Amino acid sequence: MNEQSLMEEMQKALGTKVAEAASAGPRRIFVRVEPGDLFATVKYLRDRFNFTHLSTITGVDRTDAFELLYHLANENCILTVRTRISRTEPVIPSLTPVIPGAVLYEREIQDMFGIKVEGIPDSRPLLWSDDWPEGNYPLRKDWTFERRPENIPGEGQ
Amino acid sequence: MKVTIPIGPQHPALKEPISIRLSIDGEIITGADLRLGYNHRGIEKLAETKNYTQNIYLVERICGICSHSHTTCYVQGVEKLMGLEVPKRGLYIRTLIAELERVHSHLLWLGVAGHEAGFDTFFMYTWRDREVVMDMLEIISGNRVHYAMNTFGGVRRDITDMQKKKMLDLLDLLRKRTAYYLSIGSTEPTFVARITGVGKLPPEKAVSLCAVGPVLRASGIPRDVRKDDPYAAYADVPFDVCTFDTCDVLARVVVRVRELVESYRIIEYLLLNLPAGEISVKAPRKVPAGEVVSRYEAPRGENIHFIKSNDTDKPERLKVRAPTLANYPATLEMLKNSFIADVPLIFAAIDPCICCAERMVELNSRGGAREVVSMSQLRKMADAFYKKAGLKKKAGTWPL
Amino acid sequence: MKKIIQWSRIKSPWILHLNSGACNACDIEVVATLMPRFDVERFGILLKATPRHADVIVCTGPVTRQMKKRIIRIYEQTPEPKFVVAVGACAMSGCVYRGAYNVEGGIDQVIPVNAYVPGCPPRPDAIIDGVVKLLKSLETKPAGRKEKKKDE
Numbered sequence: 001m002n003e004q005s006l007m008e009e010m011q012k013a014l015g016t017k018v019a020e021a022a023s024a025g026p027r028r029i030f031v032r033v034e035p036g037d038l039f040a041t042v043k044y045l046r047d048r049f050n051f052t053h054l055s056t057i058t059g060v061d062r063t064d065a066f067e068l069l070y071h072l073a074n075e076n077c078i079l080t081v082r083t084r085i086s087r088t089e090p091v092i093p094s095l096t097p098v099i100p101g102a103v104l105y106e107r108e109i110q111d112m113f114g115i116k117v118e119g120i121p122d123s124r125p126l127l128w129s130d131d132w133p134e135g136n137y138p139l140r141k142d143w144t145f146e147r148r149p150e151n152i153p154g155e156g157q
Numbered sequence: 158m159k160v161t162i163p164i165g166p167q168h169p170a171l172k173e174p175i176s177i178r179l180s181i182d183g184e185i186i187t188g189a190d191l192r193l194g195y196n197h198r199g200i201e202k203l204a205e206t207k208n209y210t211q212n213i214y215l216v217e218r219i220c221g222i223c224s225h226s227h228t229t230c231y232v233q234g235v236e237k238l239m240g241l242e243v244p245k246r247g248l249y250i251r252t253l254i255a256e257l258e259r260v261h262s263h264l265l266w267l268g269v270a271g272h273e274a275g276f277d278t279f280f281m282y283t284w285r286d287r288e289v290v291m292d293m294l295e296i297i298s299g300n301r302v303h304y305a306m307n308t309f310g311g312v313r314r315d316i317t318d319m320q321k322k323k324m325l326d327l328l329d330l331l332r333k334r335t336a337y338y339l340s341i342g343s344t345e346p347t348f349v350a351r352i353t354g355v356g357k358l359p360p361e362k363a364v365s366l367c368a369v370g371p372v373l374r375a376s377g378i379p380r381d382v383r384k385d386d387p388y389a390a391y392a393d394v395p396f397d398v399c400t401f402d403t404c405d406v407l408a409r410v411v412v413r414v415r416e417l418v419e420s421y422r423i424i425e426y427l428l429l430n431l432p433a434g435e436i437s438v439k440a441p442r443k444v445p446a447g448e449v450v451s452r453y454e455a456p457r458g459e460n461i462h463f464i465k466s467n468d469t470d471k472p473e474r475l476k477v478r479a480p481t482l483a484n485y486p487a488t489l490e491m492l493k494n495s496f497i498a499d500v501p502l503i504f505a506a507i508d509p510c511i512c513c514a515e516r517m518v519e520l521n522s523r524g525g526a527r528e529v530v531s532m533s534q535l536r537k538m539a540d541a542f543y544k545k546a547g548l549k550k551k552a553g554t555w556p557l
Numbered sequence: 558m559k560k561i562i563q564w565s566r567i568k569s570p571w572i573l574h575l576n577s578g579a580c581n582a583c584d585i586e587v588v589a590t591l592m593p594r595f596d597v598e599r600f601g602i603l604l605k606a607t608p609r610h611a612d613v614i615v616c617t618g619p620v621t622r623q624m625k626k627r628i629i630r631i632y633e634q635t636p637e638p639k640f641v642v643a644v645g646a647c648a649m650s651g652c653v654y655r656g657a658y659n660v661e662g663g664i665d666q667v668i669p670v671n672a673y674v675p676g677c678p679p680r681p682d683a684i685i686d687g688v689v690k691l692l693k694s695l696e697t698k699p700a701g702r703k704e705k706k707k708d709e
Contacts, residue, residue, distance in 0.1 A: 024448075024449075025237070027386055028450060030448075052364050052365070052367075053364070053367055053369075053380070054367050055367075055452070055459065055461045055478065055483075056461055056463075056476065056478035056483075058463045058474070058476040059476075060465060060473075060474050061474075069463065071450055071461065071463070073385075073386075073452075073459075075380065075385050076385065077386075078386070078450055078452070080450060099365070099367065100365050100366055100486070101365065101366040101367030101368075101483070101486050101487075102367070103486065104482060104485060104486065105478075112201075127197045129197075129621070129622040129623035129659070130623065131622070132622070138199065138202050138658055139201060139202060145658045147656060148661065148662075150662055150666065151665075151666060152665075153665050153669070153670070196578045196579075196621065197578075197621060197623070197659050198578060198619065198621060198654050198657050198659055198660050199654075199657035199658045199659040199660065200654070200657065202657065202658060203653075203654065203656065203657045206656070214653060215653045218580045218582070218652065218653050218654075218677075219580060220580055220581060221579075221580045221581035221582025221583070221584070221585060221678065222581055222582075222585065224580075224582070265585070281592065281593055284588075284589070284592040284593070285592060285593040285594060287592075288589075288592070288594045301586070301678075301680065302582040302585060302586070302678055303582055303677060303678065
């Protein structure tokens with residue numbers, strides 16, 4: 001089943017849910033949906049085309065909104081489902097009922113961007129140290145940090 | 158009794174910061190949990206401040222064992238954005254280094270698995286032979302780890318005929334030694350007994366928890382990025398995807414040993430069929446805007462990079478997901494209903510590369526009492542437990 | 558008596574290998590020194606699993622935020638006299654990770670270091686050379702030299 005026929009069938013089945021679909025080369029498809037339709041789209045892709053493997057979830061900070069890309073894979077191609085959510089109130093439903101292995105990636109975007117994932121089975125931070133101050137989301141474009149002054153031993157002698 | 162295992166030297170080989178907390182009920186583990194953070198270095202944020210060429214060196218140092226996998230995945234993606242066509246000879250050399258890295262990583266892992274199963278002589282043997290592979294890599298690239306062979310448009314160094322001949326000789330030596338290891342399993346019943354039936358992961362769970370690499374293939378599922386999504390020279394090279402279907406640690410050992418043998422075949426094919434020509438093309442400094450998803454089959458599983466560019470010389474976003482992170486949920490599943498004595502072995506069997514991913518496992522048990530046990534104590538407990546139990550009555554057979 | 562202790566410490570140091578967020582390349586090279594090709598065990602250098610038995614702490618990796626407290630704790634658990642060898646460019650100054658938000662810098666930002674072994678990663682021969690140079694420097698100094706601890 002090549003990319004063209006896959007996209008056609010998907011658009012026929014999901015109709016208006018799919019805002020745009022494009023093939024970026026052999027074995028690569030990019031699809032855009034609204035956050036509300038994300039769950040239904042992934043469920044359809046998993047059941048119909050065997051996209052059971054979620055490679056990872058990428059978060060991108062486009063300064064006007066957050067974009068989330070879900071990279072799904074089956075034996076033939078990688079389909080990336082992208083969706084945009086608001087930057088001021090970032091909320092997205094969890095995919096764990098459909099793909100249980102998504103939980104770690106969702107915890108990671110929670111830490112890195114401050115996105116709230118609804119329905120996640122385990123919402124503890126994934127990567128922070130015990131003394132990480134609340135409210136700091138490093139991968140946001142407007143997040144900066146002060147570098148500690150370095151202490152070079154032997155200098156000044 | 159709540160058993161807490163603190164950070165400390167975990168592997169004899171790779172003392173990476175790990176913290177494990179187990180919940181146990183008697184000898185059996187009832188629950189497991191994860192906590193990461195010790196190895197988090199903030200590479201994704203740092204990559205946005207460096208230009209594309211500097212990022213090759215940054216990405217290489219995500220991991221010391223699978224360094225070539227991260228650079229190749231990154232360079233492949235950026236080459237697609239730049240619209241470059243790498244010459245055949247460059248692709249072959251890239252693939253050659255990739256397979257040598259796979260051999261070195263599997264030999265390293267075999268040694269560690271032997272050590273965890275109480276078989277230290279095996280550990281010393283495999284690491285001695287690993288030095289042969291490091292020699293081969295040093296002949297080509299000049300360094301034992303962090304080879305830095307990739308550049309945009311191809312590779313940086315070429316292989317001369319004399320180097321080719323030396324590598325073929327060393328490959329023969331490696332093959333003889335590996336044949337010896339294959340025979341060890343059949344003559345060493347305690348080794349096979351120790352690893353059979355441990356850490357079971359049924360195929361449906363492996364798929365739904367998104368496991369990757371040898372862990373997935375050890376549950377009988379033939380997914381391999383080199384076949385599903387061929388990159389570099391893999392479309393030209395004939396090889397098989399190795400699976401095994403007993404879903405336990407024995408299967409993982411068998412899959413990796415079979416992959417070793419396949420890798421020798423691939424390396425020989427590449428060396429004998431190396432096409433003539435250029436090894437690289439010139440690359441532009443600025444990368445046109447676009448997005449690309451790049452995948453690679455690292456020794457531990459599927460490595461995926463996502464790069465977004467914005468027509469400058471620095472990337473807009475670089476996302477890296479290393480294979481071991483994907484195997485964590487599967488590990489937690491494996492640890493449930495196992496004996497404590499098997500924890501070091503199960504954990505080692507997924508071939509953890511913590512610097513790639515960072516992990517912590519936490520288990521909670523009924524009762525509430527707490528005890529702090531270090532990993533080396535666990536290993537001693539495991540050895541004592543198995544010595545007392547004697548040979549398992551129903552030991553599996555060595556299938557090779 | 559002091560001379561005998563000093564001599565045994567120099568002739569056969571026990572090592573603790575501490576990884577504080579490294580990429581593992583330096584760690585593989587440290588372990589490779591124990592493997593049959595380089596084999597430092599024949600010289601009496603033993604790799605120990607606990608800080609309480611160690612004479613020399615071999616550190617790799619840049620210091621991440623989470624590891625900072627653990628490194629200080631392990632350093633304090635090691636009995637005097639103790640020596641720290643920073644192996645690799647990361648342990649010296651942070652290597653490529655300098656400036657990252659979760660990385661403090663080299664090991665000497667957290668604990669005092671006696672010897673630095675440069676390289677990314679340093680070859681096992683270079684690591685052995687570094688440890689040997691450290692031990693030689695002990696022979697010329699009197700026993701029981703104390704290091705000033707850094708406050709953090």
